[in-house]
Amino acid sequence: MKLQLDIKPLKEWLPDYDKPLLIAGPCSAESETQMLATANQIVSLFPKSIFRAGIWKPRTRPGTFEGIGDIGLQWMQKVKQQTGLLTATEVATADHVDKCLKAGIDILWIGARTSVNPFSVQEIADALKGVDIPVFVKNPIYPDLQLWAGALERVNNAGIKKIAAVHRGFHSYDNGPFRNSPKWELAIELKTACPELPIICDPSHIGGTPELIPYLAQKAMDMDMDGLMIETHVNPSVALSDAKQQITPFALNEIIGNLQIRSASIQNSELQTKLDELRSVIHKLDNDLLEVLAKRMAVSRQIGEHKRDNHITILQVTHWKNLIENSIANGNQLGLPKDFIKAIYQLIHDESIRRQTDVMNSIGKK
Numbered sequence: 241m242k243l244q245l246d247i248k249p250l251k252e253w254l255p256d257y258d259k260p261l262l263i264a265g266p267c268s269a270e271s272e273t274q275m276l277a278t279a280n281q282i283v284s285l286f287p288k289s290i291f292r293a294g295i296w297k298p299r300t301r302p303g304t305f306e307g308i309g310d311i312g313l314q315w316m317q318k319v320k321q322q323t324g325l326l327t328a329t330e331v332a333t334a335d336h337v338d339k340c341l342k343a344g345i346d347i348l349w350i351g352a353r354t355s356v357n358p359f360s361v362q363e364i365a366d367a368l369k370g371v372d373i374p375v376f377v378k379n380p381i382y383p384d385l386q387l388w389a390g391a392l393e394r395v396n397n398a399g400i401k402k403i404a405a406v407h408r409g410f411h412s413y414d415n416g417p418f419r420n421s422p423k424w425e426l427a428i429e430l431k432t433a434c435p436e437l438p439i440i441c442d443p444s445h446i447g448g449t450p451e452l453i454p455y456l457a458q459k460a461m462d463m464d465m466d467g468l469m470i471e472t473h474v475n476p477s478v479a480l481s482d483a484k485q486q487i488t489p490f491a492l493n494e495i496i497g498n499l500q501i502r503s504a505s506i507q508n509s510e511l512q513t514k515l516d517e518l519r520s521v522i523h524k525l526d527n528d529l530l531e532v533l534a535k536r537m538a539v540s541r542q543i544g545e546h547k548r549d550n551h552i553t554i555l556q557v558t559h560w561k562n563l564i565e566n567s568i569a570n571g572n573q574l575g576l577p578k579d580f581i582k583a584i585y586q587l588i589h590d591e592s593i594r595r596q597t598d599v600m601n602s603i604g605k606k
């Protein structure tokens with residue numbers, strides 16, 4: 241995928257930040273007391289963090305808590321005055337943008353239910369023309385990288401250069417243990433397409449439960465992401481939205497304290513040499529793998545010709561079952577997990593069948 245954004249490096253617009261850039265605060269602004277109590281604890285533990293709170297909440301069903309609305313902006317201002325923290329909130333319409341700009345909110349983000357809709361994103365982008373404010377773009381709920389890239393482009397085309405992407409997981413029918421499937425590969429593809437774009441991971445909405453946050457936060461750091469957005473509430477059990485996934489500022493402190501921040505670049509030249517050596521071994525093995533695969537496919541083709549000429553079906557289920565069972569057993573002895581071998585063989589088998597089908601459809605010996 242191609243993505244060219246004209247953006248300012250994070251260090252230029254948030255000069256004080258240390259990795260990970262931390263955005264903490266409740267899912268929703270609920271009351272002045274809740275906001276100030278949460279923010280005071282957060283600032284005492286993380287003086288360089290950004291305070292988040294949702295003011296207008298996109299909820300699936302009406303009748304649930306849909307956000308406190310405009311008054312929450314005044315509480316955000318109080319948080320800023322009392323703690324000095326930068327403030328961030330979600331905008332979904334041009335009206336939200338105008339209200340946030342008037343209230344002096346420091347950072348805006350576009351939520352996952354909004355980034356799916358190019359009309360809404362464009363409306364927000366239009367409202368941002370001529371304004372110099374950082375904007376975070378959460379990934380759309382659908383696992384569609386183009387949609388995420390498109391939302392980033394619309395914001396950038398409006399002249400916003402302080403941009404970051406927020407990875408909050410994707411809707412999937414098989415979420416495994418997660419509330420939203422992380423699909424790390426999509427975030428990696430985005431980063432590969434636009435390496436200068438900062439990526440912030442939101443383990444709260446990916447995990448949906450506090451137990452998964454440490455794992456997800458560590459994984460995000462190991463993927464060289466720049467920051468973390470984690471929902472934090474003084475008293476999560478009484479939260480009006482996302483009560484199941486919020487954590488206290490003290491729990492957040494423990495998680496952040498336990499993170500291992502590894503470097504993506506290597507200063508030590510001895511380490512670099514060792515890494516280069518290992519990489520060249522991998523490179524050679526990868527080439528060997530490709531050659532073996534190409535040879536295997538050529539043999540599949542010969543088998544296809546043989547089947548065609550002798551009127552035998554392509555798929556012989558018992559043979560395929562034996563083959564995969566043998567490979568799993570052999571792979572196990574070599575220390576390769578069953579699921580890994582199964583997934584690889586499924587791909588090999590699909591390609592092999594495709595080749596044999598090509599052969600069947602070609603004209604051979606009658």
Ligand code: PEP
Binds near residue numbers: 268298350351352408
């Ligand atoms: C949120 O951050 O509270 C929120 C609504 O997130 P998302 O848009 O990722 O669902």
Ligand code: MN
Binds near residue numbers: 268471481482
């Ligand atoms: Mn939330």
